[in-house]
Structure formats: C-alpha cells, structure tokens
Amino acid sequence: MSLITISGKVFRLQKTLDEINSAYKAQEEEIAAEKVRRETLHRVLNPHTVGESTYDQQGKLPCQQGTREEVLQTIWGWIHDHSRESQNFLWLTGDPGCGKSAVTATITRKAKDERFLWAQFFINRNIDKTTNPNVYFPTIARQISDTSVKVERHVHNTVEKTPSVADHMSSDQAAKLFIGAIAEASKLNPERPVLVVIDGLDETNHAHLYDTAKIISRVSEGLSTYPNAKVMIASRTEREIHEPFTSALTNEHVKRLHLSTKESVVEVGNFLRNGLEKVAHKHHLDPTEWPGQDRQERLIDQADGLYIWAVTVIKFIDARLRKEGKMNPHGIIDRLRLPDKADINVLYQQILRVTYDEEEDDTTEWDLETFRRIIGAILVARKPLSVGELDDLLD
Numbered sequence: 001m002s003l004i005t006i007s008g009k010v011f012r013l014q015k016t017l018d019e020i021n022s023a024y025k026a027q028e029e030e031i032a033a034e035k036v037r038r039e040t041l042h043r044v045l046n047p048h049t050v051g052e053s054t055y056d057q058q059g060k061l062p063c064q065q066g067t068r069e070e071v072l073q074t075i076w077g078w079i080h081d082h083s084r085e086s087q088n089f090l091w092l093t094g095d096p097g098c099g100k101s102a103v104t105a106t107i108t109r110k111a112k113d114e115r116f117l118w119a120q121f122f123i124n125r126n127i128d129k130t131t132n133p134n135v136y137f138p139t140i141a142r143q144i145s146d147t148s149v150k151v152e153r154h155v156h157n158t159v160e161k162t163p164s165v166a167d168h169m170s171s172d173q174a175a176k177l178f179i180g181a182i183a184e185a186s187k188l189n190p191e192r193p194v195l196v197v198i199d200g201l202d203e204t205n206h207a208h209l210y211d212t213a214k215i216i217s218r219v220s221e222g223l224s225t226y227p228n229a230k231v232m233i234a235s236r237t238e239r240e241i242h243e244p245f246t247s248a249l250t251n252e253h254v255k256r257l258h259l260s261t262k263e264s265v266v267e268v269g270n271f272l273r274n275g276l277e278k279v280a281h282k283h284h285l286d287p288t289e290w291p292g293q294d295r296q297e298r299l300i301d302q303a304d305g306l307y308i309w310a311v312t313v314i315k316f317i318d319a320r321l322r323k324e325g326k327m328n329p330h331g332i333i334d335r336l337r338l339p340d341k342a343d344i345n346v347l348y349q350q351i352l353r354v355t356y357d358e359e360e361d362d363t364t365e366w367d368l369e370t371f372r373r374i375i376g377a378i379l380v381a382r383k384p385l386s387v388g389e390l391d392d393l394l395d
Contacts, residue, residue: 034149037156041145044159048138048166050129053121055105055199060122062106064274067267068099071257075107078255079116079193079230087255088223091245092234094259097308097344100234103259104199107232116193118185119143123200126387131205133169133212140196141177144185154184169208174215179222186226194229201235206383210240217248224253261305268310269300275314283321285329295333304341312344316351370394 052058063072078090094100101122111117119140124130145152158176159166165173185194204212216233223229235241245254261268276296280287291299303309313336320332335354340346356371357363373393378385 082227099307214244265305
C-alpha cells in the first residue's frame with residue numbers, strides 16, 4: 001500500500017472524526033441550551049401555572065357512548081376543517097347542567113389519543129386556584145412548550161425578553177403566551193390540527209370575568225393565518241361573557257354551538273336508565289323489579305333532558321340506599337315526586353328536606369350543624385364557595 005493511499009485514508013478518517021466531534025459538540029450545546037431554556041421557563045412561568053387543570057385530574061367524565069353524537073361530530077368536523085373559511089375559535093354554550101363539560105372532556109380525550117391536543121384548561125370553582133385568570137395563559141403556554149422543542153424555544157425567547165409578561169393577564173400576555181404559542185405550534189405541520197381547550201370560562205373569579213372575556217375576544221383574529229389552529233371554549237352565556245364575545249367575535253373567526261336540554265331528552269333518559277341499573281347492581285337489587293317501569297319513566301319525564309338533574313338524582317338515590325339499606329328502596333324514589341319538570345332548584349329543596357328531616361331517626365345534630373354552617377356561609381358570602389372553603393367551615 002502506497003504512502004499516498006495511506007495518507008488519503010488517514011485524511012478521510014480524520015475528517016469523519018472531526019464531523020463526529022462537531023456533531024457531539026453541537027449535541028452537547030443543544031442539551032445545555034435546552035437546560036437553560038427549561039430553567040428559564042421554570043423560573044418565569046411556573047410561579048404562574050397551576051396543576052389540577054385537566055379533565056382527568058378533575059375527574060370530568062366524558063359523554064356516555066352513543067350520546068351527544070351530533071354535536072360531537074360537528075365539533076370534530078370543525079377541528080379537521082383547515083380551509084380558509086374555517087373559524088379558529090369555537091364557543092360552546094348551553095343551559096346550566098346540560099352537559100357542556102362532558103362534551104369538552106370527550107373532545108379533549110379523543111384529541112389527546114390522536115396526538116393533537118396541545119393544551120387544556122378546565123376552570124372549576126371547586127378548585128379555587130383554577131379560577132384565577134392570571135394563570136390561564138402561562139399554564140397553557142407551558143403545556144404547549146412541553147410538547148415541542150421549537151415551541152419551547154419560542155416561549156423561552158418571549159419570557160426571556162419580557163419576564164413580566166407572565167405576571168398578570170393582559171392583552172399583551174394573551175397575544176404572546178396564548179396566541180403566539182398556538183401560532184408557533186401551528187406552523188410545524190399545517191396539515192395537523194393544534195387544539196387548545198378551555199372549559200368553564202364562566203367559573204372564572206367573578207370579579208375578573210368580564211375583563212378576561214374581553215381580553216380573549218380581542219385576540220381572536222391573531223390566528224386567522226393558521227387554519228389548523230383551533231381553540232375551543234365552553235361556558236354558560238353569562239352577561240360578562242356574552243357582551244364582549246358577541247361584540248368582538250364575528251362569525252368569520254368564531255363558530256358558535258349551543259346545547260339545549262330539548263335536544264337531549266332521549267339521551268338523558270338513557271343515562272338515567274343506565275345509572276339506575278348500576279345503582280341496582282351496586283346495592284344487590286334486582287334491576288328487573290327495581291326501580292320499576294313506572295317510577296323510572298316518571299324520573300325520566302321529570303329530568304326533561306337536563307343532565308345535572310339526572311346526575312343529582314342518581315347520586316341521591318345511591319347515597320340513601322347506602323345509608324338506609326334495602327328496607328324500602330321504592331320509597332326512596334317516591335320521595336322525589338316533584339311538581340315541576342327539570343327544575344333543579346326544586347330538586348335540591350326536596351333532597352334537603354329528605355336529608356335534614358328532623359323526624360328521621362338518622363338525622364344527627366352534626367348533620368343539622370353542617371347544614372347551618374354551609375348554607376349560612378353561602379347566604380352571607382352571596383357567592384359560590386369552593387369545596388376547600390366549605391371544608392374549612394366544617395373543620
């Protein structure tokens with residue numbers, strides 16, 4: 001082998017080694033840069049983010065199979081419509097207790113399984129920290145940046161340049177941490193949806209609800225050049241949301257869907273039947289004899305398509321069977337003979353009467369004291385109390 005041949009091989013080998021060394025150094029630099037980015041995001045964003053903000057952490061149950069199929073198909077079609085005419089935002093509204101959170105939980109779970117759920121924030125008045133609007137966009141930005149290194153770089157650059165952007169909800173924060181992060185994610189693959197879900201906007205701390213809705217409504221146009229960017233917001237039509245949303249959100253940017261109890265009468269009926277059958281099995285009752293056709297159909301007729309009514313009735317019956325046993329299971333249902341269809345307030349009143357009946361042998365002084373403390377505090381505060389606040393009252 002000639003010296004020239006050996007020299008050539010040595011040269012090529014050295015070149016390969018240099019390339020490997022350069023690649024190794026580049027990898028080390030990227031690892032170091034990634035560490036710096038994550039330390040910055042942790043330092044700047046984490047103080048303004050919260051846990052327990054996802055549907056699974058809160059125990060939100062999706063729709064039962066075979067229910068709400070039409071609205072779910074409509075939402076799914078919107079998510080996958082990336083035409084120039086498709087709206088970036090979907091505002092899902094509905095009557096109280098009609099099952100909005102079940103719909104959003106169903107969409108969230110399915111999008112998560114199909115790998116295009118980028119962020120979710122379920123606002124829940126029973127988890128007080130989730131009702132603070134100052135944490136909405138930092139938490140969403142953190143979730144999005146955790147999904148992609150490129151988006152992580154973008155969010156890092158944003159907070160490194162202006163760390164105070166994470167401090168308080170503002171139009172600037174919404175534009176940079178919310179819209180900016182979603183836009184960056186949408187660039188990665190224009191053929192894939194980038195879905196962000198916000199549920200229960202109406203459960204935002206009431207003192208900040210109007211301003212929060214106003215800020216969200218103002219930034220809706222920021223995603224118009226990204227047809228695959230999809231933001232789904234579910235709420236009641238509270239005045240503080242309705243006014244800014246309807247004045248600023250045009251049909252060009254927002255698709256609107258409203259859930260009505262009239263459209264879910266059959267589905268709520270099936271939900272009640274299935275729920276009562278599960279209760280029967282749980283308490284070793286014969287579902288062919290209990291609750292019986294007449295009693296079951298009466299409950300379905302009274303529910304009149306309202307999910308929260310049906311859920312409350314099933315929980316009440318289950319609790320009374322657990323407390324009273326199987327001595328008179330039909331009597332438990334008979335105590336729910338109500339004059340009005342689907343009036344949740346009348347149902348609550350009747351449940352309170354049954355639960356705190358002083359003539360009942362199993363009503364204790366502590367039961368009555370619990371009632372006085374909770375209801376008294378709500379009447380004085382004149383606002384909903386979180387589970388944590390109620391727990392403090394009973395400590």
